[in-house]
Amino acid sequence: MATPNVPLWEVFIRSRNGLAHKHVGSLHAADATLALQAARDIYTRRGEGLSIWVVPSSAITASDPAEKGMMFEPAESKIYRHPTFYDVPEEVGHM
Amino acid sequence: MYTQALNTSDAEDRQIEDAARAGLFQARIDAEERIEPNDWMPAAYRKTLTRQISQHAHSEIVGMLPEGNWITRAPSLRRKAALLAKVQDECGHGLYLYAAAETLGTSREELVDLMLAGKAKYSSIFNYPTQTWADIGAIGWLVDGAAIMNQIPLCRCSYGPYARAMIRVCKEESFHQRQGFEIMLTLCRGSDEQKAMAQDALDRWWWPVLMMFGPPDNASQHGDTSAKWKIKRFSNDELRQKFVDATVPQAQFLGLTIPDPDMTQDEAGHWVYSPIDWEEFNQVLAGNGPCNRDRLAARRKAHDEGAWVREAAAAYAAKRSRRDVAQAAE
Numbered sequence: 001m002a003t004p005n006v007p008l009w010e011v012f013i014r015s016r017n018g019l020a021h022k023h024v025g026s027l028h029a030a031d032a033t034l035a036l037q038a039a040r041d042i043y044t045r046r047g048e049g050l051s052i053w054v055v056p057s058s059a060i061t062a063s064d065p066a067e068k069g070m071m072f073e074p075a076e077s078k079i080y081r082h083p084t085f086y087d088v089p090e091e092v093g094h095m
Numbered sequence: 096m097y098t099q100a101l102n103t104s105d106a107e108d109r110q111i112e113d114a115a116r117a118g119l120f121q122a123r124i125d126a127e128e129r130i131e132p133n134d135w136m137p138a139a140y141r142k143t144l145t146r147q148i149s150q151h152a153h154s155e156i157v158g159m160l161p162e163g164n165w166i167t168r169a170p171s172l173r174r175k176a177a178l179l180a181k182v183q184d185e186c187g188h189g190l191y192l193y194a195a196a197e198t199l200g201t202s203r204e205e206l207v208d209l210m211l212a213g214k215a216k217y218s219s220i221f222n223y224p225t226q227t228w229a230d231i232g233a234i235g236w237l238v239d240g241a242a243i244m245n246q247i248p249l250c251r252c253s254y255g256p257y258a259r260a261m262i263r264v265c266k267e268e269s270f271h272q273r274q275g276f277e278i279m280l281t282l283c284r285g286s287d288e289q290k291a292m293a294q295d296a297l298d299r300w301w302w303p304v305l306m307m308f309g310p311p312d313n314a315s316q317h318g319d320t321s322a323k324w325k326i327k328r329f330s331n332d333e334l335r336q337k338f339v340d341a342t343v344p345q346a347q348f349l350g351l352t353i354p355d356p357d358m359t360q361d362e363a364g365h366w367v368y369s370p371i372d373w374e375e376f377n378q379v380l381a382g383n384g385p386c387n388r389d390r391l392a393a394r395r396k397a398h399d400e401g402a403w404v405r406e407a408a409a410a411y412a413a414k415r416s417r418r419d420v421a422q423a424a425e
Binding site: 028041064066 | 408
C-alpha cells in the first residue's frame with residue numbers, strides 16, 4: 001500500500017533577535033504542533049535559532065518565475081528611484 | 096505565413112520551443128546562475144536530480160542502521176552521546192535531502208516507497224556490516240571523510256535547493272569525521288588488541304570506501320551530462336584521488352597500514368592505489384552485498400511499525416480541524 005501523503009510545511013527561523021525570520025527549508029507533519037516540534041529537531045540541533053515559524057506550504061502564493069520579466073520590469077525602468085539619479089555638486093558635500 | 100507552418104503539429108512546436116528554452120537554460124547554468132524549483136528545466140535535468148538527491152537521501156536514512164547497531168554497546172557515555180547525536184544528524188540529512196528532492200515534483204512518500212520496494216538505490220557502503228566498535232571509528236573517519244569529499248563540491252551544484260541542503264549537511268559532517276578519527280586514535284594508543292581492532296576495521300573498510308566514489312571515469316554513465324549541468328564538478332576518479340591523498344597521512348599518523356602493499360607515491364605527491372575490484376562493487380549494487388537484505392528488511396520493519404503513529408497523527412489533526420470548523424460556525 002502506498003504511504004499516504006502528510007501535509008508539507010515551510011520553516012522560518014529567527015537566528016537572533018534583531019534579525020528577520022528566514023526560510024530554512026520544509027518538512028512534513030500532520031499538524032502545526034508536530035510541525036513545530038519537527039522543525040526544532042530538524043533545523044535547530046546546534047542553536048540555529050530563537051524562534052520558529054511553520055507555515056503550511058499550501059498557504060503560500062508565489063509569483064511565477066516565467067513572468068519575472070513583466071513582474072519586475074517597472075522596478076528596472078525607474079532609475080529616478082535611486083539616489084544616484086540626481087546630480088548634487090561636489091561642494092555640497094555628502095548627502 | 097509559409098504553408099509549411101500550417102502542417103506543424105503541437106508536439107513539434109513544443110520541441111522547437113523546448114530547444115530554445117534548453118538553450119537559455121544552459122546559458123543560465125554556464126553563467127553560474129542557480130536553478131530554482133519553479134524555473135523551467137529540461138525533463139532530463141529534473142529526472143537526473145530527482146534520482147541523485149533521492150538516492151542521497153536514502154543513503155542517509157539507511158546509513159543510520161550500521162551505526163545504530165552500536166549505540167547500545169558504545170564503550171562510554173561520552174561515546175554513546177556522540178554516536179546518538181551523529182545518527183540523529185544522519186536522519187536530519189535524509190530529511191533535508193527528501194525536502195530538496197520533493198521540490199522537483201515527486202513526493203517524499205513516493206520516494207520512500209520506491210526505496211522500500213527495492214526500486215531505488217542507496218550508497219553501496221551501507222551494505223557492509225559493523226562487526227566491532229572500531230568499525231564506528233572507521234565509518235566516521237573514512238565513510239564520512241569520503242562523503243565530505245563528495246559533498247563539498249555539491250554545495251555549488253546548479254540546483255538551488257540541493258546546494259542549500261548540502262551546505263547544512265557539510266557543516267555537520269565535520270563533527271562526524273572528527274569523532275570517528277578520535278575513536279581510531281584512542282584505539283591506536285590503547286592496548287595491542289585495541290590497535291589490532293582498529294587495523295582490522297581499516298582493512299575491511301578501505302576498499303569499499305574507495306568504491307563509494309562510484310565507477311571509474313571511463314565507465315561512469317552519468318558523468319558527462321552531470322558535468323555539463325554543473326550538478327557534478329569533479330569526476331569520480333578526481334574525488335577518489337583527493338580522498339586517498341588526504342587519508343594516507345592520517346593513517347600514518349595513527350600508525351595503521353593501508354591494506355594496499357603496492358601503493359606508491361608519484362612525483363607529484365599523489366598516492367597511486369592498486370586496481371579496485373569493481374566486480375565486488377557491482378555485486379553489492381546488484382543486491383548481493385553482505386547486508387543488502389538485512390538493511391531493506393530493517394527499513395521496511397521500521398516503516399510498518401511506524402504506520403500507527405502516522406495514522407494517529409492524521410486522525411488527531413483531522414479531529415482538531417473539524418472542531419475548529421465547528422467552533423468557527425458557532
